[in-house]
Amino acid sequence: MTDAIRHVTIRGRVQGVGYRAWVEHRAVAHDLEGWVRNRRDGSVEAVFAGPVEAVKAMVDACRRGPSSARVDAVQDEAGPSDLLNLRDPGERFSVLPTI
Template sequence: MTDAIRHVVIRGRVQGVGYRAWVEHQARLRQLEGWVRNRRDGSVEAVFAGPEAVISEMIDACRRGPSAARVDAVDNDAGAPDWLNLREAGDRFSVLPTV
């Protein structure tokens, strides 16, 4: 059972620096559900589902990112439960193809 779902878009130098793999690792450490993917506009998009406090911690971590990244902005808003259906079947957290 998830307490909250947040949709997050991270902008800056966040592609080509291992940002998606880092998000996946951090989300799995926190036992969050969801997914992450690159967007063609150069941003990274993610959906996190779980306890609100843990999601807030994850969003704070996204503001820092991995060492090679430069995060300029992190926007987040409420997500919808059906967004979790984009995950790979059987995955708790997925890295999705670029959109």
Template structure:
């Protein structure tokens, strides 16, 4: 299994519904590295790093999200490993402040 880094943007009703906390929980359960944060435009941004099949499964899960969310679109692209440097020191996965 090849390690990959993917950058993901999620649009829809994804703020105020526990989406970041859900992503954090799911990513940690899957032992992924990365981070998630809200954007001021109402979307959610995330970076996932890990085994390709596990990252793909996480992105598939993001298309559904938690029960109160309504996901309209998920954009994904290759991520830059340097993006992992945004995590908090000592954390494999971080919930970052809104930007």
């Protein structure tokens, strides 16, 4: 199966509710590569890389989020492979600092 890389931005009540930890847990459980971080505008940004179906399932899950979150919108687009270079060295999936 062909791998996919998706770059997503999630808007709504997604900071201060465990959204990043939830994303990290789910992504690691699905053996995806990538990263997640908060943005100063209140959104959460993430990159997911792996088998097409697993990446699609992760993006779909982000549309719901953890029970404490309220997702208003998810922007989903193909991501260039160089986005994976933002991960911490040696990690498959990273939680990055806020930008």
